Amino acid sequence: MTRTPTPTTRQDWLDLLESTRLPAAMWVDGEWAQARGGATLPLVTPRDGSVLVHLPAADEGDVDRAVRGARQAFLDRRWAGLEPRERGEILIRWADLLDRHRDELALLVAMEMGKPVVTARSVELRTTINLIRWYGELADKLMDESPRGRGEAVALVTREPLGVIAAITPWNFPMTLSTFKVPAALVAGNSVVLKPASQSPLSMLRAAELAHQAGVPAGVFQIVTGSGSVTGAALGRHPDVATLTFTGSTDVGKQLLGYAAESNAKPVWLELGGKSPNIIFPDAPDMAKAIETAAWAIHFNSGQMCTAGSRLIVHESVRDTVVAGVVEHLAALRIGDPLDPATQFGPLSSERHRREVLAEVTSGISSGAKLVHGSDSPRTGPGWYVDPAVFVDVDPDSRLAQHEIFGPVLSVLTFSDEESAVRIANNSDYGLGSSVWTADLARAHRMSRAIEAGVVWVNCFEEGDSSVPFGGRKLSGHGSDKSVHGLEKFTALKTTWIALT
Structure with a gap:
């Protein structure tokens, strides 16, 4: 496939904008979806204050549909049942597709949150693509444990996927901070429901479509859009969400801890503010x-x-x-x-x-x-x-x-x-x-x-x-993203003790 030359002038980027489709729906069960009640929120570009598109404002029912689809995808093992190498290969294909659409994605980032498009292309997309590819390459290199020295038993310590992971991510690095979480959760065998910030969901919506094209099965990676007070709260309270991971403000992080306490006491992993x-x-x-x-x-x-x-x-x-x-x-x-x-x-x-x-x-x-x-x-x-x-x-x-x-x-x-x-x-x-x-x-x-x-x-x-x-202490949160350690919050340890006598 011949790649279109990267835009080099402002007019080049404006021309690309004219020909670029802006996502205007959620990504649920492998297809575009609207909110069941038809509610939408305007997406305003900080570039000039104009409305780019209206996106669905998901309510509790919409969130429930996405979580139930992700839960079913986990239970029937359409993703978790693949060999780790197969999951890794799909993630690598996803990274390749993101790289092929790098200019389009950088344009979406620039329009939705105001990042200079050159920076979006050279920094945000580079980090996103590299991290997805890194987890894809890691997939079949992870090892479980078997403590030595047992004469009459075999002990196995395994890490297993948790089920449905909810991820809520901020507007400032809409792709980077989402991929701090999503590929780690996926490579571990989970399903993911992502709620990007209402200010900047376009780039990850397009990325989800590309993930499906790469081979991520329907239902395994869902994206819901809407406000934090409604959509985010519904994710935080949903009893079928096994773990929630969040990057954002300290105040919202505390609210999410409360939602977990109100529902199924799910672990909530927080990366919050800073004053470096x-x-x-x-x-x-x-x-x-x-x-x-x-x-x-x-x-x-x-x-x-x-x-x-x-x-x-x-x-x-x-x-x-x-x-x-x-x-x-x-x-x-x-x-x-x-x-x-x-x-x-x-x-x-x-x-x-x-x-x-x-x-x-x-x-x-x-x-x-x-x-x-x-x-x-x-x-x-x-x-x-x-x-x-x-x-x-x-x-x-x-x-x-x-x-x-x-x-x-x-x-x-x-x-x-x-x-x-x-x-x-x-x-x-x-x-x-x-x-x-x-x-x-x-x-x-x-x-x-x-x-x-x-x-x-x-x-x-x-x-x-x-x-x-990458992670913090004190009010900056707890838990780590990236690296092998980024998998820990998306898996559970299981001990299997087998008597040999």
Whole structure:
């Protein structure tokens, strides 16, 4: 099959948009489906505020249909009964199809949540495709256990699929964060019902159709659309959901724990918010790189990341140099249309989210912190655009330093020694990502052990691949996505003891 050349100009992407079918239904039992009552929700693009499409607003009955279909698919073993190698081969074919449709999927991501299309193609799709392929290649390489040394018995410890897995995922990385969960649950032999964020379901709806084309049987991978308060709650309360995995806000994560308690006490695995410390020591091996990365860590994805480096903790001797460099990088950003390949910084996800972010900037100004870059006013024109904001003289206990703004707002704090750097870094209810810049290997080890976070990057930020786990501590949640460990929450241990006498 000859591949169409990747668009290289804004007009090329607009032309592709004209010829691209936008999903306008849920994916249930291997086909497109509407809500039984006909209710829909408008999908608004942050690019210019226009309505792209109306999608079904699933109610309890729609969710029940999807879960029952997934449960039946699990019970009749149309997927779980395949050899692991066969499941893996299907996942690899799915990854291949996603790669073949990479431009189309990147366009959907850009339109639904405002990510620059070049970033969507080179980062979001790369991670998505690689992770699905990685789990596909892992499928027949997993081993059960048989403890040795038994003379009169054989003991087997096996991991078995749980049944129906519900996954609820956020809008900021609609494909990446869904595939942190879906392929691991599938390769283990489960069925999956996914509820993507109501702001950004298009890319995963198309991905589900491609999964079916790759060979995932009908009912094994379902997608329902709708609001968190109705659709998400129905998934959380459904008694046939064996496990729920969620990435999103802390408040919603707590609600889901409550829904589980109200129903069948299902395990709920949470990856929640963050307020990641990015610590720069004077002996950073490449100070220019540390500064450039600190700017990237707050502007990438328009700051809408749970791991955004929103607390820049800098040694007092280099603060002014670091801040000046960060501001210089942010001031040079190309802010604009996500379909323009030159754009580096797109809009925020919604008008409401922009109001919330700008209100936090206003609050920061009122608190006495000094705003050295950015504004609490929106950028003019259509779409939900802002300028990234940088604050100095931030009180470590203030809202600026403690609250997850989930936008491009950077708080700069200073420290005098290693002990104070650790104290400031751990002064947070969150514990997801963190970073340390130092040329001292012993210090790097000490800091990585002392920082209360699930991930510590040393002399880099937001690095890793499919082979390493990703998860948090404290209010950032529990459990891990990615890697072999990502399978643990989607399987149950079974002990079989066979007497030989």
